[in-house]
Structures are given as structure tokens and as C-alpha cells.
Amino acid sequence: MGIDASFLFSGITFDRKKFAEDFTRFKAKEESDDSADKSKLLESENSEIEEGTLRVNKKRKRKGKPISEPVEGFSVFKSSKSEVVTEEVERTENEISQGKKEFYRQLERDAVLRKKHNIHISGSLVPSPLQNFAELRSRYKCKPYLLRNLAELGFREPTPIQRQAIPALLSGRECFACAPTGSGKTLAFVCPMLMKLKHASKDGVRAVIICPTRELAAQTARECKQMAKGKRFYIKLMTKQLVKGADFSKLPCDILISTPFRLQFAIRKRKLDLSRVEYLVLDESDHLFELGLVKQVDSVVKACSNPSVLRSLFSATLPDSVEELARTIMHDAVRVIIGRKNTASDLIKQKLVFVGSEEGKFLALRQCFTESLNPPVLVFVQNKERAKELYKELKFDDIRADVIHSDLHQVLRENAVDNFRAGKTWVLIATDVIARGMDFKGINCVINYDFPDSAAAYIHRIGRSGRAGRSGEAITLYTEADVPFLRNIANVIAASGCEVPAWIMSLPKLKRKKHRPQRESISTKSSDDEQ
Numbered sequence: 290m291g292i293d294a295s296f297l298f299s300g301i302t303f304d305r306k307k308f309a310e311d312f313t314r315f316k317a318k319e320e321s322d323d324s325a326d327k328s329k330l331l332e333s334e335n336s337e338i339e340e341g342t343l344r345v346n347k348k349r350k351r352k353g354k355p356i357s358e359p360v361e362g363f364s365v366f367k368s369s370k371s372e373v374v375t376e377e378v379e380r381t382e383n384e385i386s387q388g389k390k391e392f393y394r395q396l397e398r399d400a401v402l403r404k405k406h407n408i409h410i411s412g413s414l415v416p417s418p419l420q421n422f423a424e425l426r427s428r429y430k431c432k433p434y435l436l437r438n439l440a441e442l443g444f445r446e447p448t449p450i451q452r453q454a455i456p457a458l459l460s461g462r463e464c465f466a467c468a469p470t471g472s473g474k475t476l477a478f479v480c481p482m483l484m485k486l487k488h489a490s491k492d493g494v495r496a497v498i499i500c501p502t503r504e505l506a507a508q509t510a511r512e513c514k515q516m517a518k519g520k521r522f523y524i525k526l527m528t529k530q531l532v533k534g535a536d537f538s539k540l541p542c543d544i545l546i547s548t549p550f551r552l553q554f555a556i557r558k559r560k561l562d563l564s565r566v567e568y569l570v571l572d573e574s575d576h577l578f579e580l581g582l583v584k585q586v587d588s589v590v591k592a593c594s595n596p597s598v599l600r601s602l603f604s605a606t607l608p609d610s611v612e613e614l615a616r617t618i619m620h621d622a623v624r625v626i627i628g629r630k631n632t633a634s635d636l637i638k639q640k641l642v643f644v645g646s647e648e649g650k651f652l653a654l655r656q657c658f659t660e661s662l663n664p665p666v667l668v669f670v671q672n673k674e675r676a677k678e679l680y681k682e683l684k685f686d687d688i689r690a691d692v693i694h695s696d697l698h699q700v701l702r703e704n705a706v707d708n709f710r711a712g713k714t715w716v717l718i719a720t721d722v723i724a725r726g727m728d729f730k731g732i733n734c735v736i737n738y739d740f741p742d743s744a745a746a747y748i749h750r751i752g753r754s755g756r757a758g759r760s761g762e763a764i765t766l767y768t769e770a771d772v773p774f775l776r777n778i779a780n781v782i783a784a785s786g787c788e789v790p791a792w793i794m795s796l797p798k799l800k801r802k803k804h805r806p807q808r809e810s811i812s813t814k815s816s817d818d819e820q
């Protein structure tokens with residue numbers, strides 16, 4: 290990625306000294322917010338212990354310095370008083386040790402729950418993970434509408450990322466989280482956001498969610514609205530029309546969901562004020578930090594100038610470089626990793642298929658479809674030109690295929706997604722524009738027609754299947770030209786427990802650079818045929 294942290298978010302690195310007052314305020318708020326979580330528990334334990342110690346000290350003082358001077362012949366009184374004091378001291382000490390014991394028991398319970406759900410955390414005093422959604426009410430006084438919506442959506446249990454990220458965010462902690470594709474990260478940041486915002490307000494934008502693509506922004510806005518059903522919130526998707534036409538100073542908006550480009554444009558041209566933003570989420574954060582987007586993201590982060598803004602980063606892949614960057618902008622953050630970082634969902638059966646050449650690829654795809662087309666199938670290609678070419682080829686076959694890429698008009702992009710979701714399209718040919726975050730329920734198979742750019746791209750592409758506990762399949766075609774880049778992807782496949790031939794695993798390691806070879810045209814028709 291090669292981004293220098295001093296460039297990104299320059300000037301907004303959290304300065305503890307400068308914001309000491311806010312920091313103290315923030316800490317105080319954090320502690321008061323979560324009465325049952327462990328930070329509070331520890332605090333209360335400590336204060337209990339301190340109080341207890343104080344009480345003991347006082348009593349000890351009393352014990353050391355008797356209330357009245359002993360009077361000869363009345364030693365019986367003296368001895369009975371000191372017995373009472375000793376009993377009290379013992380009782381207090383017992384209480385303290387009970388408190389301590391309960392605290393350690395809670396830590397143990399948390400550790401067991403985390404182990405069971407493969408939750409790895411770092412950060413100081415990380416709040417206890419959720420046992421169930423009911424704890425949202427008992428621990429955080431969650432409003433009934435939210436629990437009702439969870440139940441209506443059929444969400445019985447929190448997913449591992451939800452178990453840990455929700456309490457962290459509700460406790461006022463910044464959070465960077467890495468969890469497999471399709472594991473419910475969206476709810477993990479939307480739910481605490483709705484809970485913290487409490488109700489609608491017309492005081493300007495209070496929360497911003499940045500997504501790398503319009504499709505993902507639209508999907509996130511839809512999910513936000515689903516979760517907020519029954520409660521009035523102003524949830525806005527930053528569309529082209531909104532950017533061009535809206536007077537943002539008059540637009541009531543609690544949560545704004547947008548791509549970084551549109552936000553940056555609105556900030557520049559329409560004077561969108563983000564200074565009151567309390568919650569900022571960077572979804573697919575590692576992608577947002579890549580070179581094409583980082584300047585736009587930087588300007589949005591700077592525009593969210595409220596010193597107590599709570600930032601969180603979510604993705605299924607979190608390279609070390611992004612973590613380092615995150616550390617420079619976040620304070621007292623909780624780091625949550627589900628399973629192993631940068632691995633594919635283990636619900637996906639993955640396979641590498643050698644096809645020799647570009648020509649062999651098309652034959653393999655056709656064969657795959659004739660042998661067993663199990664729609665819906667998502668086919669990824671390297672760029673929009675190849676997407677158009679492959680679509681042309683498949684259009685003539687008896688396959689209900691469609692295509693999506695960045696050259697298409699927005700309406701056609703939306704139609705392609707909707708038709709695929711509705712089952713009208715069986716095969717969707719796509720560029721990486723929908724590789725991240727898109728939640729198509731029940732995709733049976735992802736085919737990487739063109740070898741992915743990187744291990745991260747591979748993880749996100751194949752993660753369109755095997756979502757929300759369902760199984761899926763991923764087939765990656767490769768040619769001679771792709772062989773030097775096989776090892777990176779093979780490592781991901783092997784880490785998920787799928788078989789990889791030994792010769793691939795013994796290929797030399799390559800530096801992680803993007804793999805975008807020049808490829809021959811897919812078209813099987815000569816230009817003469819087309820005339």
C-alpha cells in the first residue's frame with residue numbers, strides 16, 4: 290500500500306494532551322454508559338475494594354486508637370468492643386475478596402465464551418462479549434424495537450463479531466475489527482450506532498458510514514433502515530441527486546451512508562457539515578486505505594472534526610500496514626479478530642483448476658455450466674472490458690447471464706444486482722466492483738474466471754458465497770501466466786482446510802504485488818464475424 294501514516298489523516302492524530310479535557314469527559318462518559326460491562330465491573334470492583342480498604346483502614350484506625358481510654362476494671366467492655374470491630378473488619382475483607390472472586394470469575398467466563406467463538410481481542414479492559422441478544426437489554430437498556438427487528442430478521446444468536454464488537458462500541462471504545470466475509474459485521478456497527486443515537490434529531494449529521502462502492506452503500510443503507518424499523522431515524526444514502534441538489538444545512542440526517550467520493554464532493558461543493566458526527570465507520574477499511582480512495586477518506590475523516598468522535602474500522606482483511614495506520618488515528622481502541630486474520634470463510638469449498646491458456650478458460654467455464662450449473666453463480670473477471678467480452682459470449686448460450694461493471698449506468702448496475710438477488714439472473718459476470726461486502730443470499734458458486742489480484746481480493750470475491758452460516762463453493766481458474774502467483778492464494782485455501790497440491794505449496798514465495806497480467810481477448814468471434 291505504501292501509505293505514510295503522516296500523510297493519511299495528517300493533522301488529526303489524536304493529541305491526548307491537547308484534548309485532555311475531552312478525553313477525560315469521554316472516559317467518564319464511557320464508564321457511565323456501560324453499567325454491567327467489565328470496565329465498569331473493574332471500576333466498581335476497584336472502588337469497592339478501595340472503599341473497603343478505606344473502611345478497613347478507618348476501622349483499623351478505630352481499632353488502633355480506642356474510642357475511650359481503657360479504664361481499669363472495665364476491661365470486659367474493651368474486649369467486647371474490639372471483638373465487634375474485628376468481626377466487621379473480617380466481614381469487609383470477606384466482601385472484598387468476594388468481589389475480587391466474582392471479577393475473576395467474570396474474566397474466566399469471558400475467556401471461555403471468547404474461546405468458544407474464536408474471538409481474539411487486544412486492548413485494555415475489553416468489555417465482556419455478549420452471551421445473547423437479550424443482554425443488549427439487560428446490560429445496555431436496548432429499546433424493544435431493535436430486539437423486535439432482530440427477531441423478525443431471524444437473528445437468534447449474535448455472531449462472534451457481534452458478540453464482541455457491539456459491547457466494545459457501546460462502551461464508547463473505538464474498535465478495529467477483522468472477521469470473515471458474511472459473518473455479520475454490518476449489524477455489529479449498525480446496532481450500537483442506533484442504540485447510541487437513541488432517537489432522531491435535526492441537529493445535523495450524527496453518524497457516517499463510508500463504504501467503498503455505491504452498491505455496498507445502498508445495501509448498508511437498506512440494512513440500517515431494516516434495523517431501525519419502528520423507530521424514527523433519518524437514515525440517508527448519499528445518492529448523485531442528493532449530492533447535486535440537497536441543501537445539507539436543512540437536511541435532517543442522523544446516519545449518512547456514502548462512498549468516500551460523494552462525501553468528499555459534498556463537503557467541498559455543498560458545504561456538508563460533519564463537525565457534529567459522533568460515530569464514523571469505515572467499512573471495508575483496508576480497501577478504503579488503498580491509494581485510489583485514501584485522499585477522499587482522509588478529507589472525510591478530517592471533516593468529522595468533533596474531538597470525541599468514535600471511529601471504527603471493519604473488514605474481512607486487515608493487513609498489518611492498515612493496523613499500524615489505524616493505531617495512529619485511534620485511541621484506546623479495542624482490536625477484535627475473529628478466527629485468524631486474513632483468512633477465507635471456512636464454509637467455502639475452494640478449488641484451483643488449471644486451464645492452460647486463456648482459450649482453455651472459456652472451454653472450462655462452458656463445460657462447468659453444461660455439467661452442473663447450480664445457480665446463482667458469480668463469475669469474476671479482471672476488468673470491465675473482459676466483463677463485456679465474456680457477457681457477449683455467454684449471452685448467446687442458453688444461460689440467463691447478466692453483467693455488472695463500472696462503465697454501466699447506475700440504473701443498469703442496480704438492475705443487475707436486483708435481478709441477481711431475485712433469481713431472474715442465474716450467472717452474473719462482474720468485476721471487483723461487487724467483490725466486497727455485497728450480500729447475495731445463497732450464491733452457490735463463485736468462479737474466478739480471471740485470477741484475483743491479491744489474496745485479499747480472493748478472500749472478498751469468494752466471500753460472496755458461504756454467508757451467514759450457509760456453505761458455498763469457489764473455483765479459481767489459472768493459466769501458465771498465473772502460476773508464479775498461485776502460492777499466495779494457495780496459502781489462503783490451505784488455511785481454510787481445503788486441499789492444495791503439494792507442488793503449489795512449494796512454489797517460491799512472491800512479494801505481495803498485484804497480479805494483473807495482459808490477457809488475450811475472450812471473444813471467440815473474429816471481428817469479421819461481428820460485422
Ligand SMILES: Nc1ncnc2c1ncn2[C@@H]1O[C@H](COP(=O)(O)OP(=O)(O)OP(=O)(O)O)[C@@H](O)[C@H]1O
Nearest residue numbers: 444446447448470471472473474475605726728757
Ligand atoms: N446474528 C445473525 N444471525 C443470522 N444471520 C445474520 C446475523 N447477523 C447478520 N446476519 C446475516 O448474515 C449475512 C451477512 O452479513 P453481513 O453482510 O453483515 O456480513 P459481513 O461480515 O459484513 O460480510 P462482508 O465481509 O462480505 O462484507 C446477512 O445476510 C445478514 O443479514
